[in-house]
Amino acid sequence: MGDLEAFREDVRRWLVSNAPASMRQPLTNPDDLCWGGRKTRYPEDVQRYLDVMAERGFTAPTWPREYGGGGLSKQEAKVLAEEMGKLRLRPALTGFGLSMIGPLLLQEGSEELKREHIPPIVQGKIRWCQGYSEPGSGSDLASLQTKAVRDGDVFVLNGQKVWTSYGDKADWMFILVRTDFEAPKHAGITFLLMDMETPGVTVRPIRLISGSSPFCETFLADVRVPVRNVVGKVNSGWMLAKALLGHERTMIADVFKERNDAQRLVSLARRHLGEDAGRIADERARDRVVQVEMDQACLDLTLARSRDNQKAGHKPGPESSIFKYYGTELNQRRRELMVEILGPQGLGWEGPGFDDDELKITRDWLRSRGNTIEGGTSEVQLNIIAKRVLGLPD
Ligand SMILES: Cc1cc2nc3c(=O)[nH]c(=O)nc-3n(C[C@H](O)[C@H](O)[C@H](O)COP(=O)(O)OP(=O)(O)OC[C@H]3O[C@@H](n4cnc5c(N)ncnc54)[C@H](O)[C@@H]3O)c2cc1C
Numbered sequence: 001m002g003d004l005e006a007f008r009e010d011v012r013r014w015l016v017s018n019a020p021a022s023m024r025q026p027l028t029n030p031d032d033l034c035w036g037g038r039k040t041r042y043p044e045d046v047q048r049y050l051d052v053m054a055e056r057g058f059t060a061p062t063w064p065r066e067y068g069g070g071g072l073s074k075q076e077a078k079v080l081a082e083e084m085g086k087l088r089l090r091p092a093l094t095g096f097g098l099s100m101i102g103p104l105l106l107q108e109g110s111e112e113l114k115r116e117h118i119p120p121i122v123q124g125k126i127r128w129c130q131g132y133s134e135p136g137s138g139s140d141l142a143s144l145q146t147k148a149v150r151d152g153d154v155f156v157l158n159g160q161k162v163w164t165s166y167g168d169k170a171d172w173m174f175i176l177v178r179t180d181f182e183a184p185k186h187a188g189i190t191f192l193l194m195d196m197e198t199p200g201v202t203v204r205p206i207r208l209i210s211g212s213s214p215f216c217e218t219f220l221a222d223v224r225v226p227v228r229n230v231v232g233k234v235n236s237g238w239m240l241a242k243a244l245l246g247h248e249r250t251m252i253a254d255v256f257k258e259r260n261d262a263q264r265l266v267s268l269a270r271r272h273l274g275e276d277a278g279r280i281a282d283e284r285a286r287d288r289v290v291q292v293e294m295d296q297a298c299l300d301l302t303l304a305r306s307r308d309n310q311k312a313g314h315k316p317g318p319e320s321s322i323f324k325y326y327g328t329e330l331n332q333r334r335r336e337l338m339v340e341i342l343g344p345q346g347l348g349w350e351g352p353g354f355d356d357d358e359l360k361i362t363r364d365w366l367r368s369r370g371n372t373i374e375g376g377t378s379e380v381q382l383n384i385i386a387k388r389v390l391g392l393p394d
Helices: 002-018 044-055 074-086 096-108 111-122 237-258 262-273 283-311 320-347 356-371 378-389
Strands: 128-131 147-151 154-165 172-178 189-195 201-206 215-226
Touching: 002 074, 096 111, 096 128, 096 172, 096 237, 128 154, 147 172, 154 172, 154 189, 154 201, 172 237, 189 215, 189 237, 237 283, 237 320, 262 283, 262 320, 283 320, 320 356, 320 378
Parallel strands: 128 172
Antiparallel strands: 147 154, 154 215, 172 189, 201 215
């Protein structure tokens, strides 16, 4: 216990003297986080914060030191998170490297792949994207058709991926390809790592209902990827694909915690619906706000318990579908309630008559529709929960 208190003291002092003061503000939007990578330049203080945190391994606190991680124990990582919380410090880095491919490589990658890819993830030097979905393969992901044909020590890739989040900003993609066309569909898939700069890769952004273009179509024409970039074994990619989805689904549910919207929903309701003895005046709205916040508190606690288990070596399994389903549906309820509370002010898209906060609430509400689709739809999560968590018959 004494050691942990000494660690706390050391970490607090280190954070105070190394983290730029401008990073001590709660984030309202995960898009404002630093995603690292070769293609984006960040403000000087954001980059400095990333560099100092990465140097100490604090961007991936529990990952092994030999790959650049912090090497912290579960308790030490918790202390670090608590001290960052007290200083209102945002995470120095986010992205699919830290949340998806990094954890998978640590679990299943060869020593060579770990040494090559984990340190640049920890340092935020390489940004990753996910090449799973195809125009004809979303929920039924195992039907994917992107072809990879072996030619000596490379695979030659041809096909198309779709809904590649931030594909235009990413440096590398983890991609599922079909390497055996005769085998049953789950048995012919390989998990590969592909540099987005490889000749033959073309990325085209897709514009969404919310007005932004966070994801892309990715076209592959005779793209040559070294065989050494296979994670696991050739034709055994499906197990890895599912393991990674476990990380992804937990991460999607977790993202909404960081938004710190609790006070915002309450204060929004007070401001727009009035107060009665310090409470939200409208009784029905008050009930709904309280219900959302109670449900959020339950989800946060359950996620924290699951994270503790993961740090103790438990891999996220089909129960990550519960977090994904509940977190994204809850987020939609929150966003809808915010728009309802705003009334006509929640219907703005742009122009005069609406302030920035109001426009953002409308756009966040529209964006929340996609959360119940990405990483597997709500219907698909319910199927997984029914079959693999509850053991119900087909
Ligand atoms: C914001 C966002 C970001 C994304 N980012 C990425 C990314 O970075 N990389 C990537 O590879 N993909 C990404 N995706 C794609 C996402 O994984 C797919 O959209 C998702 O898996 C659904 O596939 P689909 O769109 O083909 O829909 P379909 O599979 O065609 O589904 C259509 C409808 O049918 C329902 N349905 C399908 N099968 C069943 C079933 N068996 N039982 C009950 N209902 C069913 C679905 O629930 C859905 O309502 C992203 C999607 C979104 C919205």
